[in-house]
Amino acid sequence: MSENSTKKMKPWVYWLLFAITFIVVFIIGMLTASIMERRTETVARVDLVRNLPEYEPRNEVWGENFPRQYESYLKTLDTSFRSPYMGSAHIDYLEEYPELVVMWAGYAFSREYNQGRGHAYAVTDVRNILRTGGIEWSPQPATCWTCKSTDVPRLMKKVGVAEFYSKKFTDFGSEVVNPIGCQDCHDPKTMNLRITRPALTEALSRRGFDIKNATHQEMRSLVCAQCHVEYYFQKPTNYLTFPWDKGFSAEEMEAYYDEMNYYDWIHPLSKAKMLKAQHPDYELYMTGIHAQRGVACADCHMPYKVEGGSKFTDHHVRSPLANIANSCQVCHRESEKQLMEDVVSRQNKVMELRRLAEKSIAAAHIEAQKAWEAGATEQEMEPILKLIRSAQWRWDWVAAANGVGFHAPVEALRILGTSIQRAEQARGMLQVVFVRHNVPIPVKLPDVSTKELAQKYIGLDMDKARKDKENFLRTVVPEWDRIAKERQGTLMKYEYKR
Ligand code: HEC
Ligand code: HEC
Ligand code: HEC
Numbered sequence: 244m245s246e247n248s249t250k251k252m253k254p255w256v257y258w259l260l261f262a263i264t265f266i267v268v269f270i271i272g273m274l275t276a277s278i279m280e281r282r283t284e285t286v287a288r289v290d291l292v293r294n295l296p297e298y299e300p301r302n303e304v305w306g307e308n309f310p311r312q313y314e315s316y317l318k319t320l321d322t323s324f325r326s327p328y329m330g331s332a333h334i335d336y337l338e339e340y341p342e343l344v345v346m347w348a349g350y351a352f353s354r355e356y357n358q359g360r361g362h363a364y365a366v367t368d369v370r371n372i373l374r375t376g377g378i379e380w381s382p383q384p385a386t387c388w389t390c391k392s393t394d395v396p397r398l399m400k401k402v403g404v405a406e407f408y409s410k411k412f413t414d415f416g417s418e419v420v421n422p423i424g425c426q427d428c429h430d431p432k433t434m435n436l437r438i439t440r441p442a443l444t445e446a447l448s449r450r451g452f453d454i455k456n457a458t459h460q461e462m463r464s465l466v467c468a469q470c471h472v473e474y475y476f477q478k479p480t481n482y483l484t485f486p487w488d489k490g491f492s493a494e495e496m497e498a499y500y501d502e503m504n505y506y507d508w509i510h511p512l513s514k515a516k517m518l519k520a521q522h523p524d525y526e527l528y529m530t531g532i533h534a535q536r537g538v539a540c541a542d543c544h545m546p547y548k549v550e551g552g553s554k555f556t557d558h559h560v561r562s563p564l565a566n567i568a569n570s571c572q573v574c575h576r577e578s579e580k581q582l583m584e585d586v587v588s589r590q591n592k593v594m595e596l597r598r599l600a601e602k603s604i605a606a607a608h609i610e611a612q613k614a615w616e617a618g619a620t621e622q623e624m625e626p627i628l629k630l631i632r633s634a635q636w637r638w639d640w641v642a643a644a645n646g647v648g649f650h651a652p653v654e655a656l657r658i659l660g661t662s663i664q665r666a667e668q669a670r671g672m673l674q675v676v677f678v679r680h681n682v683p684i685p686v687k688l689p690d691v692s693t694k695e696l697a698q699k700y701i702g703l704d705m706d707k708a709r710k711d712k713e714n715f716l717r718t719v720v721p722e723w724d725r726i727a728k729e730r731q732g733t734l735m736k737y738e739y740k741r
């Protein structure tokens with residue numbers, strides 16, 4: 244009986260199936276059409292909305308043409324993510340690692356040093372930090388602005404590159420107001436990646452490499468290497484220079500600085516001529532397996548994202564640990580948990596050696612101070628101070644690079660090993676000096692186990708530094724903003740005329 248009824252219903256079912264299939268195909272067709280439309284939409288907008296001038300610093304103006312990239316860029320304002328060592332949340336490194344205060348005595352970093360935040364904060368943070376702008380301290384050079392803002396290429400064009408560097412930080416306060424953004428990495432006509440900071444082009448050219456010959460994949464790292472690198476200010480012009488002439492490694496850059504007898508400051512406790520390393524992210528990364536396999540910074544920090552059917556580059560540049568699925572699992576098949584463990588276990592090992600180096604180097608500075616007090620001679624101290632300089636440079640080369648060594652764990656650990664060796668060698672030689680000058684050993688070291696204790700020990704007046712800064716933020720900065728606001732309209736009208 245059931246056989247009979249199914250036979251009777253058959254044509255009916257066929258028609259139904261046909262209708263369903265027809266509807267499904269129709270819907271898929273509509274979806275595809277809408278996706279295609281949106282794809283062409285993003286491309287077509289380039290010319291439709293705004294014709295971008297060569298030096299448009301305002302990210303929101305570029306954003307009118309490229310809303311997806313702009314919206315994801317704005318997410319760099321999010322400060323909620325914190326990984327075991329990094330992320331975009333506020334971390335006070337001096338609080339976390341108080342030995343750094345002693346290591347940077349006499350240098351502005353001993354006042355304040357924090358974990359970096361997203362690109363959209365760059366101008367705010369460089370204004371707020373206790374290292375800049377103070378009326379009482381010798382003002383920083385304008386060179387400090389170079390890596391903070393899209394206004395920099397515009398200003399360099401206007402006043403000249405060398406002239407830009409030769410000015411003071413405060414000279415450009417009302418000009419440098421738009422944080423890192425589109426203009427820093429893109430050609431406004433073609434949206435191709437391009438280098439806007441001359442220091443990178445110059446450094447590579449001295450190494451015999453013309454940036455015009457960089458491959459597309461290389462450019463996906465080189466745009467970052469405009470800022471995430473070691474650099475120094477040539478004396479007396481403050482011309483921004485990358486010390487790459489002998490090579491990218493810690494040793495090669497150290498040899499470069501030694502040869503020109505360069506130092507950033509003289510340490511007031513040990514009297515050593517010190518170097519300050521500045522986030523050599525690109526250089527450390529270059530020695531790692533990912534760089535060797537052709538993986539670019541953008542692969543991990545700016546992965547592709549799909550939204551509303553279009554694939555685009557996520558401009559929320561941040562810790563990849565907040566986004567392992569898009570950042571790592573494109574290439575790695577392991578679970579998120581496993582990849583997280585891979586990163587953190589490497590970072591833990593790097594941090595273990597880093598902490599040893601910090602304790603040794605801070606102690607070496609203090610012991611050197613005690614040796615001078617006991618009447619040590621220049622001749623006795625010279626080789627010791629050289630070792631301290633070298634130890635701290637090597638430690639900083641790893642510590643100042645972001646990512647706690649993940650970009651090249653093997654190289655990071657090797658360099659830290661040589662740092663500890665130098666610091667302990669210096670301390671061994673200091674014991675001999677103490678014996679020679681009848682100082683009972685071991686010398687008693689002061690308690691510098693918190694940021695406050697360490698700052699007090701090096702004689703830093705933090706109340707005064709904070710008051711100076713408050714004053715600066717209350718009086719100088721609002722005036723900068725007022726002038727900038729007034730200018731933005733007129734300046735851009737002028738730029739559009741060209
Ligand atoms: C293989 C993936 C990968 C590549 C390639 C890579 N990074 Fe990273 N980067 C990471 C990881 C993982 C961390 C650690 C994040 C953490 O601890 O939260 C990190 C951390 C960082 C941080 C600090 C992030 C934070 O939260 O403050 C910066 C800055 C950074 N990288 C810059 C670069 C630059 C510049 C390049 C290229 C020269 C680069 N990275 C290449 C994976 C990568
Ligand atoms: C730190 C450098 C950097 C900054 C700043 C930056 N971009 Fe990009 N952008 C990239 C990279 C890298 C790519 C990938 C390019 C490639 O592989 O061809 C990209 C790709 C693009 C593309 C091509 C389509 C896509 O999504 O891949 C557009 C459009 C774009 N960015 C717009 C913007 C806009 C708008 C801003 C400012 C809000 C901006 N970018 C800021 C580095 C940057
Ligand atoms: C014009 C200079 C400049 C360029 C170009 C640049 N950065 Fe940055 N980057 C900075 C500065 C400055 C900060 C710190 C901002 C702050 O703390 O206010 C930063 C912060 C970061 C952070 C930390 C973000 C967080 O949430 O903690 C990451 C990751 C990063 N950059 C990766 C990159 C990558 C990858 C590229 C290339 C695609 C790149 N940057 C290009 C200057 C630059």
Ligand code: HEC
Pocket residue numbers: 532533536538542543563564567570571572573574575582583585586652
């Ligand atoms: C574009 C592809 C690609 C991306 C994206 C990528 N990796 Fe890799 N990764 C590689 C390759 C290739 C190697 C080298 C392995 C080999 O050649 O056998 C590697 C090696 C590694 C290693 C072992 C090397 C070491 O340092 O000990 C770890 C761990 C690792 N990746 C983690 C990550 C994490 C975490 C991320 C995301 C933040 C990531 N990778 C993103 C391609 C990638």
